[in-house]
Amino acid sequence: MSQAFARLRQPLRAASRQVAGPSSRNAAPSFRASFRRFNSTEAPKPPKSNTGLYAGIAGGALLAGIGYYYYSSGMNPATAAKSGAQAAKVATNFVPSKEDYQKVYNKIAQMLDEAEDYDDGSYGPVILRLAWHASGTYDKDSNTGGSNYATMRFEPEALHGANNGLDVARGLMQKIKEEFPWISYGDLWTLGGVAAVQEMGGPKIPWRPGRIDGTAEKATPDGRLPDASQGSDHLRNIFYRMGFNDQEIVALSGAHALGRCHTDRSGFDGPWTFSPITLTNDYYRLLFDEKWVWRKWEGPKQLQDKSTRSLMMLPTDYVLVQDKSFKKYAKQYADDQDVFFKDFSDVVARLFELGVPTEQFVSKEPWVMKNADEE
Numbered sequence: 001m002s003q004a005f006a007r008l009r010q011p012l013r014a015a016s017r018q019v020a021g022p023s024s025r026n027a028a029p030s031f032r033a034s035f036r037r038f039n040s041t042e043a044p045k046p047p048k049s050n051t052g053l054y055a056g057i058a059g060g061a062l063l064a065g066i067g068y069y070y071y072s073s074g075m076n077p078a079t080a081a082k083s084g085a086q087a088a089k090v091a092t093n094f095v096p097s098k099e100d101y102q103k104v105y106n107k108i109a110q111m112l113d114e115a116e117d118y119d120d121g122s123y124g125p126v127i128l129r130l131a132w133h134a135s136g137t138y139d140k141d142s143n144t145g146g147s148n149y150a151t152m153r154f155e156p157e158a159l160h161g162a163n164n165g166l167d168v169a170r171g172l173m174q175k176i177k178e179e180f181p182w183i184s185y186g187d188l189w190t191l192g193g194v195a196a197v198q199e200m201g202g203p204k205i206p207w208r209p210g211r212i213d214g215t216a217e218k219a220t221p222d223g224r225l226p227d228a229s230q231g232s233d234h235l236r237n238i239f240y241r242m243g244f245n246d247q248e249i250v251a252l253s254g255a256h257a258l259g260r261c262h263t264d265r266s267g268f269d270g271p272w273t274f275s276p277i278t279l280t281n282d283y284y285r286l287l288f289d290e291k292w293v294w295r296k297w298e299g300p301k302q303l304q305d306k307s308t309r310s311l312m313m314l315p316t317d318y319v320l321v322q323d324k325s326f327k328k329y330a331k332q333y334a335d336d337q338d339v340f341f342k343d344f345s346d347v348v349a350r351l352f353e354l355g356v357p358t359e360q361f362v363s364k365e366p367w368v369m370k371n372a373d374e375e
């Protein structure tokens with residue numbers, strides 16, 4: 001085993017929580033149940049006017065308010081009282097401030113950690129994946145898709161193969177929504193992505209609210225998200241369509257330092273790094289430092305590290321060191337985590353704003369939300 005690789009293994013030894021076995025199958029059945037109830041194929045009525053942000057928020061929040069009364073029966077009294085106060089805010093032309101959004105952020109940050117038996121001990125990775133899949137449907141030519149309308153709440157988008165397993169993340173976010181019914185789903189999910197990155201040791205992701213809830217007709221057709229079994233042409237087709245370039249494709253892929261693949265979701269199996277709940281540049285370092293071989297198994301084609309056979313790479317990850325243009329950027333990120341963090345922050349901030357008309361945002365400049373430990 002190379003010395004560099006041995007170094008990358010350190011975090012695994014240090015953090016016992018990270019080696020918890022796959023438990024996605026046990027993942028909170030109640031989330032699944034609440035997801036089914038909330039994601040009916042029937043679209044909610046659109047807000048009467050969505051020309052202004054607050055009209056949009058109020059429209060979405062009204063629905064959420066109804067949702068609150070419907071679901072409050074299962075809440076503990078303290079949560080119900082808080083939600084009641086939040087619902088009252090909705091009814092009184094409440095205009096949320098940055099502090100109000102920070103409260104939502106804090107609640108998400110707390111929730112991410114309440115994942116004792118789940119995967120590697122944090123909901124962060126799956127929450128980040130929700131924010132990305134909500135945003136990555138964007139098509140720059142038709143200006144459709146993106147994070148604006150949170151259409152993944154509805155079938156058939158909820159059932160698109162690429163979104164398998166995200167019912168867990170939507171269920172977790174629903175709990176937050178009950179407490180803060182005034183926030184739109186698009187804002188909530190992307191704020192979740194921001195919190196996931198920041199709370200798992202990543203860079204600050206500038207973010208601002210303004211997304212409005214839409215109806216099922218705003219959903220985009222299946223096939224807009226990347227297919228992990230394909231190569232560089234496919235990656236370029238998918239990400240150029242969103243408006244990203246080669247460097248940005250490589251930077252975005254670094255999110256795979258986090259989390260793992262689940263056989264019951266994508267069919268693929270295993271984590272990319274030894275520290276799947278801490279963002280680092282290990283994903284790139286491992287791509288270069290380790291020897292990757294095709295795994296011999298019944299599942300879809302994926303690579304495994306020759307030394308320990310405990311890590312994986314998807315075919316779309318591996319092309320980052322096969323394709324000349326991608327490789328140049330992957331090397332920069334492998335060599336310097338600060339460069340990766342800077343580019344990752346820029347590109348994720350853009351990703352989360354795809355499809356949102358600029359005039360909908362409440363502030364000209366994105367905000368930097370405080371981490372839980374800065375609060």
Ligand code: HEM
Pocket residue numbers: 125126128129132165226227228229235252253255256258259260261262263265266267268314316348
């Ligand atoms: C480059 C194209 C991409 C492909 C083909 C791809 C594919 C996949 C697949 C197959 C999984 C496993 C899902 C499962 O079985 O649970 C996954 C997980 C994940 N992806 Fe990607 N992805 C891509 C880009 C991204 C981007 C741009 C982000 C975020 C910026 C991202 C964040 C994640 C995270 C955090 C997980 C772990 C989820 C978990 O642990 O539950 N991916 N991805």
